[in-house]
Amino acid sequence: MRRALDAIVSAVVLALGRRRRRRRPSKDAERIVPKLPSDLGAESLVLALLFLTAVFAVGFIVVYAVDSLPDHTQLLGATIGLSLLCLAAALIIVAHRLIVTEELVEPYPPREHPYEQELVAKLVEESGDRITRKRFFKLGLGAAGGTLGLAAITPALSFGPLFQTKYFRGTPWRKGVRLVDEDFRPYRASDIEEKDFYTAFPEGLSLDAREELGAPVVLVRLPLDQLRLPPRLHGYDAAGILAYSKICTHAGCAISLYRTPLFQPDEPRPALVCPCHYSTFDVADGGSVVFGPAGRPLPMLPLTIDGKGFLRAAGNFDGEVGPGWWGTRIWKPNP
């Protein structure tokens, strides 16, 4: 069987070779690529793969056109992916079995071109012969180029207020503003329960304005005997309800985890945790950092309860809201 196949292959090779030789008798002698026997198996495989490529490509078009098919994305991906892979396989078989791959040797390009180097240098030098005040000339060129470059990038200043950082200061909170939830309903003190946390915004803020880092606060309630607020924050709570900026002072993510001890008395104290880098802020003592990379406590918003039981801001935050920058500790938000 094997021998028969070999015989057929060699016969075909001979036949092909002979035919070509008859047409151009001198061609073989001056070939660039060495001649090797053909490989019918590889050839058939490549042909099969090429047609398979076409079949899958058509499949892709069909899947695209027929809306009723389930798992559209999967079928589209599978058909186009397999089509490309078949083409890849065909090419790799061509490279390995059908195309003569010979290793050749060639000198590396020269390391340097001293003659050309000299030529270029001379060209530049000699072309400047007529200029007498060379230093002055260089200065002029430098001035022209430098200032033009500066002028070219100046319009980029229009991007934004490079020298105005007042935008970082201030928040939409004012004394007396009610706290509302995501659906604009004002919070009553009685809405806030222990071991849970609530997001609140200043009343009267548009959806867009709520995106400001100074807007959102987190509300939590602690039993009064657990409060350990430092002297400067005394009175910031409203009957055990505490409001902290919801924006982490580390990298500006929203604080969305509230760690509360559920069962064991020896668990860590209640804390607000940012899920980005796990900065952890103690809610009982005014938002100090107990773990994680934050460098500043969470700013606290003073609260009061009005006559009707609604929560209101009693002023502005005790410190700059949001991630730190050079002026973070210099200013405090206006009360």
Next chain:
Amino acid sequence: MIRRAVRFLDTRTASTPLLRKTLRYLFPDHWSFLLGEVALYAFMVLVATGIYLTFFFVDSTHQVVYHGSYAPLRGQHMSEAYASVVNISTSVKAGLLIRQTHHWAANVFVAAIVLHLFRIFFTGAYRKPRGLIYFIGVTMLMLALLEAYMGYSMVDDLLSGMGLAIGYSVGLSLPFVGANLMAWLFHGPFPGQAALWPRMYIAHVLLFPILIGVLLTAHLLLVALRHHTQFRTTSSTSEHAVRGVPTWPGQAPRSLGLLFGTAGVLFLLGGLVQINPIWLWGPYHTYLSTNGAQPDWYLGWLIGGLRLMPGFDVVIGKYTLVPNPFWGGAAFPLVVFGFLYLWPWIERKVTGDTAYHNLLERPRDNPLRTAIGVGMAAWVLLVFIAGSSDRVDVWLDVSYAKQIDVYRVLVFVLPLVVAAIAYRVCEELREGERVAHDQHEAEAEARLART
């Protein structure tokens, strides 16, 4: 037919001599030389799929109420940008395939560049006369990271918004200029004015791709001008002559095969393996975030760096000199890239080797370089792994805080240990070779003596 085509081209462009040279350009044969090609082909897929996506993406943070075909999001207010990507994913035919393929290609692109960088570093391929090629390559890696980050951020889903907030905070933390720079770039404080999105968009789809494309062209042209480096495969391999397979016949079909293979795998991944299902994350608002958020892999080292830092700001009086995110988000990558840029110069200074090199070294041939490279890689990898501590906490119930404490020590100790081990392994391997060589010679001598 072929002759007519060649003649057609030659009479109109006079390019046949160049074509002949190109076809006979020699490619030394080694599997590791394909890593850079994979990066190139992933870039091509990125450009092709990216162009398609631009036809559907809306670069605006203008808030709209969603009324599209994906029921769970209906009635929610979101940016037009996010709504348009949800639309690409749910309503545009083949849109999800193209978007996921684009995302997969970005991941593979950066991975291929990093592996390619490892190959270049550990074989000393960056040495004279190929320094410029190396610097361009490292620059492209940096651009690729920024480009991928912008693409990820533009979508404005909950995760990408969190990523953008972190990026903003890192920018803000740059000493002296951070706030000014970010006010300039974002047109005011985060989340920025409406101006930011068009900026990010044009940078992502035009500026950065063109920059990468230009550098890529320069990178490849310079490689071709200097010719490829090669490993010492036989005793006759020399510094002076390159041995390899010509473009045609030989390298071209292989390389094209790799192109279609890369594209095929990326489309299979894009179609069959879900990536970043943004419709599940929901729209971003500054006051929302989610737990268990992890970035794409190539930013894992930065999140690790940010998380490992102990909580302090460097403060002088009331002036905040260095806010915390600077260390993990800016200083750490600056050190890593600074090392990559400076290494060829450091090595020249330390070893005094200023010679031309066309022959590559195996990692074991240069134990010092290998040790330093492996140490650096271990350092970055450890920080990368530290970034996943929260997942380990969830999966294996190991306290997050304890893990972080351990990593804070490990990142300083383990790289040194790994470097020492790498050095030793290189020495042992070389010693083994020397012994084998001596034994071989002795045996040959003995045989000679017997006869």
